[in-house]
Amino acid sequence: MALARLVAAPLEIQYLTSNELGPSDLLALSHVSTYWRAFVLSDKRWAEWFNLITSFSEETFEACLTRFNITDSFSKRKLVYLCLRDSCSVCGEYAQEIFIPHMKRVCEACLPDDKFTVLSLSAALAKYDLRERDLAGILTLAVRHHGTPEALARHLEFKKAEARSTYTAHSTDYRNAVDTRTALADKGNVAAAEAVVLARTGRKIPKAFPVYPPILLPARPVERTMVCFAPQPLMEVGGEVVRDGEDGEKGPGQSSSVSGSTRSSSEA
Numbered sequence: 001m002a003l004a005r006l007v008a009a010p011l012e013i014q015y016l017t018s019n020e021l022g023p024s025d026l027l028a029l030s031h032v033s034t035y036w037r038a039f040v041l042s043d044k045r046w047a048e049w050f051n052l053i054t055s056f057s058e059e060t061f062e063a064c065l066t067r068f069n070i071t072d073s074f075s076k077r078k079l080v081y082l083c084l085r086d087s088c089s090v091c092g093e094y095a096q097e098i099f100i101p102h103m104k105r106v107c108e109a110c111l112p113d114d115k116f117t118v119l120s121l122s123a124a125l126a127k128y129d130l131r132e133r134d135l136a137g138i139l140t141l142a143v144r145h146h147g148t149p150e151a152l153a154r155h156l157e158f159k160k161a162e163a164r165s166t167y168t169a170h171s172t173d174y175r176n177a178v179d180t181r182t183a184l185a186d187k188g189n190v191a192a193a194e195a196v197v198l199a200r201t202g203r204k205i206p207k208a209f210p211v212y213p214p215i216l217l218p219a220r221p222v223e224r225t226m227v228c229f230a231p232q233p234l235m236e237v238g239g240e241v242v243r244d245g246e247d248g249e250k251g252p253g254q255s256s257s258v259s260g261s262t263r264s265s266s267e268a
């Protein structure tokens with residue numbers, strides 16, 4: 001049926017016709033116009049298809065996203081589509097796993113790539129001199145590209161030197177002000193003691209000693225995690241989505257221990 005005639009058809013007919021279409025055709029249809037996009041988006045079957053998705057370890061995709069507290073971050077349409085395709089977004093080979101932060105299929109061979117590892121926030125803060133407020137609400141962390149490892153090392157050395165000199169100045173200032181205040185208080189000069197301020201900034205003496213910069217803490221092994229979901233194969237058959245048979249062909253490198261879960265490795 002020509003698309004123009006389909007638009008002109010009564011809504012029920014449009015609906016019945018679209019019911020014959022599977023996810024791939026629906027997605028193609030959604031690219032035709034804003035009208036069809038809205039029409040495709042309103043199809044209730046996306047939620048049904050999404051609910052079919054389970055990992056090899058029997059976890060539902062929904063439960064997995066809930067575990068990471070990112071249920072609302074990804075569209076069910078995209079996830080259904082991703083489960084029907086099984087090629088690696090990097091090399092094009094078979095990929096069993098979906099890398100959750102990027103919502104991309106990534107194969108076993110491409111997964112150890114730096115791009116697909118997640119650092120714990122505390123490790124990233126210390127290692128790359130990031131401030132916690134810079135990272136508020138961030139799901140994954142991409143570290144600024146510095147060209148070469150040497151360039152990054154130079155950058156970090158510079159940041160460390162800077163942090164060290166600032167910390168030394170702040171702590172000396174703090175100690176001097178506290179000593180002066182204590183000396184005045186010991187002499188019974190309470191008003192003068194309370195009036196002592198930091199020499200560098202002219203501000204009141206803070207309650208706590210200046211915080212030691214995380215970047216100067218000794219480097220610890222960095223925990224790196226790959227956060228993946230391995231969906232059981234789904235197929236499109238006659239406009240419907242079905243689970244591939246239990247005895248269906250499964251790709252290489254399958255390992256139930258990683259299905260629908262995170263796994264970690266350590267970097268020395």
Ligand SMILES: [Zn+2]
Nearest residue numbers: 088091107110
């Ligand atoms: Zn690959």
